[in-house]
Amino acid sequence: MENGDDKSPREFDWFDRPKSRKLLWRLLIAACIISFLVEIPALISHDRHATAPIDFGKFNIPGFYAVLGFVACTLMILAAKGLGIFLKRKEDYYGEPEEETLPEDIDDDVVL
Amino acid sequence: MTTLFSDFPPAFVLILGAILVPFLPKKIRSFYVIALPALAFVNVYYLQLDGNTKWNLDVFSWLTNGEPLELLRTESPGAENPEAGYKLAKAFGYIFCLNAVIAFIFAFYVKKSTQHVAALIYIGSALGVAFAGDLLTLYVFWELMAVSSTFVILARNTEKAKRSAYRYIMIHLLGGLLLLAGIVLTIQSRGSIQFDGFDFATEQSAGTWLILLGILVNAAVPPLAAWLPDSYPEASVTGGLILSAYTTKTAVYTLLQGYAGWEPLIWIGCIMSVYGIIYALLENDMRRILAYSIINQVGFMVCAAGIGTHDAISGATAHAFCHIIYKSLLWMAAGAVLYRVGKSKCTELGGLYKTMPLTLIFGTIGALAISAVPGTSGFTSKTIIIHAAEHEAAHGHASLWWAWLILEAASAGVFLHAGIKFPYFVFFNKDRGLRPKEAPGTMLTAMAILSFLCIYLGVNPQPLYDILPYGVNYNAYTAGHVITQMQLLMLSALVFFLFLPMLKRTSTISLDFDWLYRKGGQLFYKATDKSLNSVNAATRKGVVDGFIPRLSSFFTTAPSRILSWLVTPVWLAQGLNSAEREKRRDQLFERGRRGAFPIGITAILGVVLLGVLYVFSWFAR
Structure with missing residues (x-):
């Protein structure tokens, strides 16, 4: 369980390395850009919702869903942050007892 | 076997089977509780609900104007779609049993039998509600569900769980009373105990509204939702997993069966989907994040019930089916972490990918499925609901564009709070020096089965579409659907990592409506x-x-x-x-x-009094 074991190979810590984090950031941004780009052929061929039974009218704007995702998520995070000012309380707010025991159906190795 | 099961209430398989559990030795018991819901699944499969059932009980005919209690819902011959009602019941019956089988595989290690007994009765009564053909049977199983689920919470056996279970049962008794009052009024006004669809245009009354209110308590609609994030995370590792699937989904089933097309449900569903996200973003406890995420997901289904078209009802059924699978998967991943680490707060967890990689992979599949990433079951089910809202909006119900917009925004928010936040804060974020062992084999097996189902139904949803109440003419995999969904999700992910400093967890709780009580x-x-x-x-x-x-x-x-x-x-x-x-x-x-006055004084005073009286009488003369 401890990592002091000499025989074990070096611990897998790829996600902790600054290099990997940089790579993941780049991949994410690339994915965002690609999701924009792949829409273009569909828009040109007017095929974007060709198999849907209805015409989308005003929502046939390039990048509409990307903007929706971005704006909606930003608003929700800001809303949560703002409400947090009023709603967040210390964990002992309700005067509940600190848990004196762990659940019974738990690994025997775990100690409180 | 098949003839027996063609006409037998699957609820009884579990409820009667539960009685045996305490008498079995531990080794046999763990297999037995897996086999029991599997048997119930076979039972549901072979049910022939064509109207010839001996489970129409006449015992209360004096109370019900001679109508029998219908323990098994049958086809309604006069209706436009005679099969729809019982196909809906069957679809929920399948997933209730399937989920139970896998949950008990996960719970293979549990030593005590009390929780298993309570859980089996709880799941059995959920099946009872699903197949109830009349309001009285529905009510009985509804209350049995409330009571048995309270024991599932109590099984954690801590002071906090006790207090939480007390609040839980109080709220559910309130909901049960509303339901009962509504049922009594409805039977009185309709003259029938039959439970089939109430029509929004013609059947609005105090009775039907009270029934609706009772159901909405169980569906966890704010402000009556706080019982869910209050109690589920206080249950044990297995208890939380089992609870997450049944109470709210039984309520969704009842709404789909009884309240299709009730317009207020559209907006109630929209509020739920956003409310769940905001609170999940504020939460620190991983299991409480998942609890709020249930409210968010049920919001989509409640909204679909409000839209009430065939596509919406089928979409909600498909979504409930897939939701139970990936939500169980997420509760299992969280449960496995709690089992190995004994902690469930994001501020105390992190860096677990190093030693629990399989749990991470399975949990991530669940997280991707709940976010409706193409290739997972969320994409082939939830999008039917959004499609139905779109379709109605484009065909005369312009106000539904708002509902559609909120559902799309909420879909983006799901990726934020459940899709990324849960795996990120539990398995990555900061290494806190925790080096637990990988989850036990039975837990991994259960998670592997659910992960497979998440992907299988995402790639090949047709078997699911075939059991839905109405035929679905929907193809998720068009270029447009996939591209727009990926845009929505990728940009949501970008927002998550851009705003990561603002999302940093604090060791706090958030006030919800349970503050009131x-x-x-x-x-x-x-x-x-x-x-x-x-x-x-x-x-x-x-x-x-x-x-x-x-x-x-x-x-x-x-x-x-x-x-x-x-x-x-x-x-x-x-x-x-x-x-x-x-x-x-x-x-x-x-x-x-x-x-003690001396007698002389008394005598003198008597004489004085007589004298006074004499003088008075002399004057009065």
Whole structure:
């Protein structure tokens, strides 16, 4: 369980390395850009919702869903942050007892 | 076997089977509780609900105008779609049993039998509700579900769980009473105990609204939702997993069966989907994040019930089916972490990918599925609901564009709070030096099965579409659907990592509507204590301690006072000084207190009185 074991190979810590984090950031941004780009052929061929039974009218704007995702998520995070000012309380707010025991159906190795 | 099961309530397989559980040795018991829901699954599969059932019980015919209790819902021959109602019941029956089988595989390690008994009765009564054909049967199973689920919470056996279970049962008893009141009124006004769709245009009444309110308590609609994130995370590792699937989904089933097309549900569903996200973003406890995420997901289904078209009902059924699978998967991943680490707060977890990689992979598949990433079951089910909203909006119900917009925004938010936040804060984020072992084999097996289902139904949803109440003419995999969904999700992910500093977890809780009965209850107690008890104290001081003793002393001392007042002039005439007069007065009072005047004085006073009377009578003449 401890990592002091000499025989074990070096611990897998790829996600902790600054290099990997940089790579993941780049991949994410690339994915965002690609999701924009792949829409273009569909828009040109007017095929974007060709198999849907209805015409989308005003929502046939390039990048509409990307903007929706971005704006909606930003608003929700800001809303949560703002409400947090009023709603967040210390964990002992309700005067509940600190848990004196762990659940019974738990690994025997775990100690409180 | 098949003939037996073609007409047998699957609820009884689990409820009767549960009775045996405590008497079995541990090794056999773990297999037995897996086999039991599997048997119920076979039972559901073979059910032939064509109207010939011996499970129409006449026992309460005096109460129901001769109508039998229908333990098994059958086809309704007169209706436009005679099969829809029972296909809906069957679809929920399948997933209830399937989920139970896998949950009990996960729970293979559980040593005590109490939780298994409660869980089996709970799941059985959920099946009972799904197949109930009349309102009375529905009510009985509904209450059985509330009681047995309380025992599932209690099985954690800690003080916190006890308190939480108490609040849980109080809210559910309230919901049950609303339901009962509604059922009584509805039976009275309709003259029938049948449970089939209530029509929004013609059947709005106090009765149907009360039933709806009772169902909405179980569907966890705010402000009546706080019981869910309050209680589920207080249950045990397995308890939380089992609870997450049944109560809310049974409520969704009842809404789809009874309240399709009730417009207010559209907006209630929209509120739920956003409310769940906001609170999940604020939460620190991983299992509480998942609890709020249930409210968010059920919001989509409630909205679909409000839209009420065939596509919407089928979409909600498909979504409930897939939701139970990926939500169980997420609860299992969280449960495995809790099992190995003993912690469930994001501020205490992190970096677990190093030693629990399989749990991470399975949990991530669940997280991707709940976010409706193409290739997972969320994409082939949830999008049917959004498609149905779109379709209605484009065909005359322009206000539904708002519902559609909120559902799309909420889809983006799901990726934020459940899709990324849960795996990120538990498995990555900061290495806190935790090096737990990988989850046990049975847990991994259960998670692997659910992960497979998430992907299988995402790639090949047709088997699921075939069991839906109405045929689905929907193809998720068009270029447009996939591209727009990926845009929505990728940009949501970008927002998550851009705003990561703002999302940093704090070791806090967030106030929800349960404040009203947790703090509000205390305040109410204090307020009534202050107001009523102060009236009580004032009354005691004024009346009991003040007025009554004075009244009593007045009556005991008044004759002596009057007497001393009368004789003072006599004493003055005798020339007694003030000290002697004081002494005489004390004697007088002492005699008055003891009632011990010498007989001579009494006689003299009698003569005086007679004299006075004589003088009066002389004047009166």
